[in-house]
Amino acid sequence: MKKVVLTIALMLMPILFFGQTAFDKFDGQDDVTTVVVTPKMFKMMGSAKSDESQEFLDLVKKLTSLKVFTTKSVAVSKEMKATADGYIKTSGLEELMRVTENGQNIKIMVKTGTSDTNVRELFMFIDGTAGKQDTVLLSLTGNFDLNDVSTLTEEMKFPGGDKLNKASKGSKGPKGPKGKK
C-alpha cells in the first residue's frame, strides 16, 4: 500500500511542480489581474515587419518575458509581498529605487548582467495596501540596457510605469555615457 501511495505521489509531483515560477500561483486567482507575455511573443514581435518605431522594435528583441500581477485584495497583497520578499532574497536582485508615495510603497529592483546598466531582470513591487490602491508585481526579463526602460515605459503603459521611467532616468547620473533621448 505504501508503495502505491508513493508511486501516485511521484506521478503527481511533476504536475505540481513542473514549470512553476515563484509567482505563477497568483495567475488565475479570483482577485488577481494577470498579464503574461511569453518569450515567443517577444520574438515574434521583434521579427515581424511593422510600423512601430525602430527604437521600440530593437528593444522588443532584447526582451524575453513579461509578467504583471495586480490585485486590490489586501489578503492577496500580503501574500504577494511575502512572495516578492522571498524572491528578492534568493534571486540576486539589487535595489534600484525605493519610493513611498500616496501611501504606496514602491520597490524597483534589477538583476544586472555584464555591466551596471545591463539588465537581465527588472522587478517592481508596489504595495498598495496602505493607500488602498492596487498592489502590483511586475517582472520583465531579457537582456537590455537600463536606458531602454524609458522607451519601454513610453510605449507600454505599465501600472507604475511613470515610476520606472523616473528610476531609469535617475540612474543615468554619473555613469550614463548616453545623453537623454
Add this chain to the structure above:
Amino acid sequence: MKSVLLFLVTCLFLSCAKREDKTLQEYMVTKSQEPDYFSVDFNPSMFKPATSNLTSNEQQALKGVEKLNVIAYHSDSIPAAFYKSETTKIKKFLTQDSQYQELMHVNSGKDGGMISYVGNDEHIDELVLFGKQHDNGFAIVRVIGKDMTPETVFALFKVIRERGFGVKELKPIEQAMDPTRTFKG
C-alpha cells in the same frame, strides 16, 4: 484493501474512457454539433471592409489566412461549475498539447484569454484565440492558413482590434491583442 485498489483502478480507466475529445480540434468539432454552442466558419474576405486601414504589407500578410473557425458558448446565466469545467478543459488542450505555443495570456479574476499558435518562428500554421467571461461564456477562434507569418499574426491582431468579432466572450482577448498597449485602456 484489494477492493479499494480495484475500485481506484476502475475509476481511472473509466475517467480515461470518458475523455472523448483528445485535441482542441476534436473538441471544437464535437461542440459545434451541440445546440448550446454557436459555431461559424469565416472566410478571410470578412476582413475586406476593415482592410482599408491596413498598409499594403499588412494586406499582403493577411492573404495567408485561409479560414477562421469560431465556436462560442453564450448564456446570460451560465452555471459557474460548467463554466469552470469547460474553460479548464480548453485551457488544458492549449497548455498540455505541446504543439501549441503560448504567445500570451491575460486573466482578470474569472475572466481571461489566451493566444497560442502552432508552427515555428517564420511559419505559423494555426493561431488560436481563447476568451472567457464568467457572466457570458467562452469562445475559441482557430485561424488556419498555409502561408501565415508573424506579420500575418500582427495584421490580424490589428483587424480584430479595430473590428472585433462581435462575440462578447472574446473581449478580454481582443483587448489584449495589442500587447504593447495592454495597460492603456
